[in-house]
Amino acid sequence: MDKPVVRDAALLIFRGVLGLVFVAHGWDKLFRTGITETTGQFSAWQVPQPKLSAYVAGIAELLGGALLTVGLLTTIVAGALALLMVAAAYFVHLDQGFFSDSGLVSGGGLEYPIVLIAGLLMIVVFGSGRASVDGVLARA
Template sequence: MDKPVVRDSALLFLRLVVGFVFVFHGCMVFFGHGGVDATAADFAANGVPQPHLSAYIAGVSQILGGACLLIGVLTTFAAGALALFMMCAMYFVHGEHGFFVGDNGLEYPLVLTTALLMIVVFGAGRASLDEVLSR
């Protein structure tokens, strides 16, 4: 199989998986487990500044950023912004809980950050609106 085809297929798969994760997680901020108020309470308990505003920003960022990854538009910007968002989550929420996800540790946000950085480095691939719009 042609290397560019494999590369672009892998980038498409990565964007779709990570994009869905962020869209669904952002939707949970607004529609699940108590909504924005519960998310803000969690943020406040973890020392996140301005927890209610931060909860809204988190939810909107995750939904919009995930949607950008899904359709492949503004992909490197969205992936970079989400990577910074995940680094903030690791600092404010997950860092004090150790490594493993079962203990609310760094494991899962670290994997997501790594995946996002791969998208930043390698771009959206040919199966994206970014590619179509750049022609």
Template sequence: MGTGWHRDIALLIARVGIGIIFVAHGWQKLNDQGIEGVQAFFTSINAPLPEISAYVVTYLELVGGALLIIGALTPLVGFLLFCDMVGAFVLVHAENGVFVDDGGYELVLALGVGSLLIAACGAGRLSVDRMIPGLNRFS
């Protein structure tokens, strides 16, 4: 893809869409389940260090999603969200097949590869990263 405005608009739309989903899932973990509920679920699926990873995943999704939306620290945030989705894939969804209706991995896969793509491509010119020295080369 070139360096034209169509690329920047596509990256903006992708960042906002993926970011909204991550914010919603982080918010759901924090407010509907509560950290204790997330810890209990993580314990039930044998997630590593569930007492800590529940906090990490909840706030990564909430704050990381918001950072994606504004296009801040996208190489790091995109990669961390990709890792989050790898964990969800391995620990929860892989054994259920593709379709989300069956508890499958289609949403996790889409969010993970989308996050990784944003990490690799950068946030584009319509982003906070564009204004940060050192990160603007990723835009």
């Protein structure tokens, strides 16, 4: 299992899934739920500067997720998204228990952002792998 091809394939799948999760959440904040509703949610959760934070979170998740998926600037993007998830865990998820399905206010518990943070840290540590734009640029 410690073969480069297996490691690179696992990183590709892992990056792709994690990236698509962030793209979906960014898309939701910006276009599906909308920035006005997202700002209202952020305001209710007492996130500082809720409108600015909603834009920053939505754009960072959408763009960062896309960059993760293709593997461009991967470690920087994963680190930035990990910091974003730490902020989300603190402002949104901390008071809602551990489990995502705790039945409390929307936003879920701490388990979801902790899993995302751990996944992003794995990408920071192990990089994007050879099956990525970063990998192609490193070989060129």
